[in-house]
Amino acid sequence: SQKIEQNSEALNIQEGKTATLTCNYTNYSPAYLQWYRQDPGRGPVFLLLIRENEKEKRKERLKVTFDTTLKQSLFHITASQPADSATYLCALNGGSQGNLIFGKGTKLSVKP
Amino acid sequence: DVKVTQSSRYLVKRTGEKVFLECVQDMDHENMFWYRQDPGLGLRLIYFSYDVKMKEKGDIPEGYSVSREKKERFSLILESASTNQTSMYLCASSFVGQGTGEQFFGPGTRLTVL
Numbered sequence: 001s002q003k004i005e006q007n008s009e010a011l012n013i014q015e016g017k018t019a020t021l022t023c024n025y026t027n028y029s030p031a032y033l034q035w036y037r038q039d040p041g042r043g044p045v046f047l048l049l050i051r052e053n054e055k056e057k058r059k060e061r062l063k064v065t066f067d068t069t070l071k072q073s074l075f076h077i078t079a080s081q082p083a084d085s086a087t088y089l090c091a092l093n094g095g096s097q098g099n100l101i102f103g104k105g106t107k108l109s110v111k112p
Numbered sequence: 113d114v115k116v117t118q119s120s121r122y123l124v125k126r127t128g129e130k131v132f133l134e135c136v137q138d139m140d141h142e143n144m145f146w147y148r149q150d151p152g153l154g155l156r157l158i159y160f161s162y163d164v165k166m167k168e169k170g171d172i173p174e175g176y177s178v179s180r181e182k183k184e185r186f187s188l189i190l191e192s193a194s195t196n197q198t199s200m201y202l203c204a205s206s207f208v209g210q211g212t213g214e215q216f217f218g219p220g221t222r223l224t225v226l
Contacts, residue, residue, distance in 0.1 A: 043202050043217030098143045098206050104154035
């Protein structure tokens with residue numbers, strides 16, 4: 001069965017630096033991969049989706065890459081701010097009915 | 113503004129009680145999902161539904177059942193609550209068809225079973 005790993009449970013960086021989060025999967029290449037943000041005590045919020053035929057996607061300070069050879073997606077936040085502190089989850093399609101398989105998340109802390 | 117609402121933010125129940133968690137979405141989405149989230153284990157899918165009266169087991173359905181009588185409402189039922197069902201429960205919905213497949217989540221219900 002498909003497994004997802006987000007390599008770091010926690011990542012601490014200084015304000016202004018670029019945060020890079022990693023998501024690896026083990027089996028079949030998914031049709032798409034998604035990234036979500038989750039704040040404490042709240043539900044996840046969708047950020048970006050990248051399809052299997054796309055190498056890179058950008059949205060404001062966010063950039064996602066997708067390497068089907070390495071079976072890996074990287075999620076970058078440039079010019080990070082303390083307000084970016086949250087847990088970031090990656091997810092990929094788990095079946096034909098639209099269900100997703102989620103990684104356990106990486107908790108990002110951006111220090112002023 | 114699209115919305116998924118859950119009936120309670122916090123709930124405390126006793127072992128053996130029957131517990132109902134309600135979820136309502138206003139986006140006319142076909143798909144609805146119930147997850148639980150525990151520290152170190154991430155989001156785990158309990159059940160999902162892709163249409164009214166249809167349901168599919170997720171990864172951890174034991175001890176739970178669901179009901180979807182109307183498109184906008186998806187209920188999670190704990191027939192006899194146990195302490196190991198203490199968790200954060202999250203409901204989500206998504207659109208079927210050509211779309212991103214993104215899921216819209218509710219705010220969550222933190223359930224404590226004593």
